[in-house]
Amino acid sequence: MMMTSEKISLKHRVVQGTDHIVSDMGREKVMLSISNGKYYNLGAIGGAIWDCISEPVLVSAVVRRLTEEYDVEPSVCEEHVLSFLDSLAREGIISVTAADTP
Numbered sequence: 001m002m003m004t005s006e007k008i009s010l011k012h013r014v015v016q017g018t019d020h021i022v023s024d025m026g027r028e029k030v031m032l033s034i035s036n037g038k039y040y041n042l043g044a045i046g047g048a049i050w051d052c053i054s055e056p057v058l059v060s061a062v063v064r065r066l067t068e069e070y071d072v073e074p075s076v077c078e079e080h081v082l083s084f085l086d087s088l089a090r091e092g093i094i095s096v097t098a099a100d101t102p
Contacts, residue, residue, distance in 0.1 A: 008085045010060040010078065011099045014053050020093065022050065033093060040093070045070075046084055058099055059085060 019034040029047030031040045042050055052062045067077045088094045
């Protein structure tokens with residue numbers, strides 16, 4: 001797992017952590033972290049990002065997938081994805097590794 005003080009980049013590999021219960025609530029996803037007892041509203045786009053990281057994936061691939069699926073500029077998508085993933089990493093909800101780590 002990456003140090004929380006390090007910023008996530010497009011070259012990092014991310015994956016969902018364990019011990020979370022995620023439900024669809026209309027168009028949005030909400031999550032309960034069993035480990036810390038907190039609820040999170042991932043929202044619609046956050047839910048799409050969450051779905052993208054069910055298996056280890058490069059952050060660049062997540063951005064590429066979302067820009068293909070949604071009408072968003074790549075630079076805007078990148079900024080939002082990195083910010084969202086940084087938040088999840090700080091909360092210990094995802095695992096982050098260097099791209100060259102198996």
